Amino acid sequence: MIFTLDGKYTGEILMTIAIIIVAYFIKKVLLKVLHQRITDSTSFYRVRRIINYVVFAISALLIGGIWLKFGQSFSTYFGLISAGLAVALKDLVVNMAAWIFIMTKRPFTVGDRIEIAGVKGDVIDQRLFQFSVMEIGNWIQEDQSTGRIIHMPNYKVFTDHLANYTIGFEYIWNEISILLTFESDWKTAKRTFLDVAEKHTLHLSQEIEKKIRVASKKYMILYKNLTPIVYTDVKESGVQLTIRYLCAPQQRRSTKEAIWEDILNIINESKTISLAYPTMRMTLDSKKNGSIHEME
Template sequence: MDEFIALNPVLVRRLIGTLIVIIATIVLSAIARRIALATFDEQERQYMASKWLSRGLWLIAIVLTIALWSPNASQLITVLTIIGAGLAVALRDVLLSFVGWIHLQLHPPYRRGDRIEVNNVRGDVVDVGLTQTTMLEVGEWVEAHQSTGRLVHVPNGWLYTHGVKNYTEGFEYLWFEQSVVVTFESDWEEAREIILEIADATVPNCEEPARRQLRQMTSEYLVQMNVLTPYVYVSLADHGVKLTLRHLTAARGRRSVRHDLISEILRRFQEHEEIHIAYPTYRISSSDSVPPAQNQRISHE
């Protein structure tokens, strides 16, 4: 060991210096986190301050380490150029994700707390890192966009390769549709009125807060949405009259609203003998004069 130190004193000094920089950065990051916790009361501000201080310290540590191993200015420029060229080729996706992070800081299409969908991955954003966004997943095997309990990490570079759908940016409500089919013999007009009554009584009143948010959105986007009240559309299905209720609901409350609606619709329809929920049926007819291979005909009723 003594011979190695004697033969390579510069290398040893650089190794020791690098180790000191790393240890100092770890200690200072821990101190910075404690300062952030003591300075800010809000959890989000504590989180942001801790993140930015830690990232800044590690960036300084990287620069100091490079300078330590290349004390000559011309050598430092050469090393940085070679490193930059290598990173551009070998770490294209990582660099794209880092550029995506810069984009998210300057003109964010989503923030922490937003519900987004990108490349068929859907969830609530819980963290935006230098190279990836972390989401609490919703959907998949769970119906009605409720949480699965899994954390999903997606690269920030997806901003440029896939479209981002934001369920809550600027406007925290979504149009939701629920369809019910009644038989052709049913009093569909009465059924339509019943569904509207149930919607007015069951669906949370979103009209006023939605209008306020729309007025705020018009300062940034060309948005036109005049009718915000529930409405029932009538159309024909193969097996009956289709009644489709369209209404506003909070982006995170669709399943409970649908449960309340369907439960009340079923109860109210049971009180009216002239209203019957339709379902697909089939008629099978046969004739003795036709060979067995050709004696069956199936048709929708």
């Protein structure tokens, strides 16, 4: 079959092609001009995304107007098309509705660290039907990047719990537990470990207080103590001291490493503080010819 332009819809076809071509060149020209003017890559990414959406929406409206004529049959055609789309493209429609929710309510945005549907990562892209995250954790410890990009359908914001590490309050609580022997001077160790935690995190206190005041206008965030604290507990093998402190999500591993290195140096130099570890004690019973009498 040879396609000709002598049919009933020749004008509509030509106008549709013309709109697509014009929209394509307008988008290219705008992006080229803005690329020269915007030096920040993050800002250019957001502007490019907005331009893509706007050009697509305007083109779709113009093409729809051409084919539907906006005449008396518009409501009939629109009803039939809507019903068909709702059935055949259910997932796409839900993803688009979720995209509108994401764009308006802003549960997360590009650059935020989130956890959803069992996946943790930094949001690196948002699109009409899906968003992408740079995965963290999984087989990698301390919430560092795995190098994998995970693409998630937008509707996940409706069906799964969403945790945002960044929005509102930009810091998280982290804990480090140190198990000392019962013979250790745990009181001195507790004071020393607190000094170490403050050394690495105390400079954040004023900044965090400002951010909490801002966040409390939108969320019920009521932290009374923002400075590091050390808790004491007793375990089977010794006295456990737990350092609790605030840090940025992306700095969880680096701050933990710095604190641990200082703690290890303190323990190595101290004669009264020792790390506890699993041990076994055996007692020889002389009455039973040197046989083992007790084991723990």
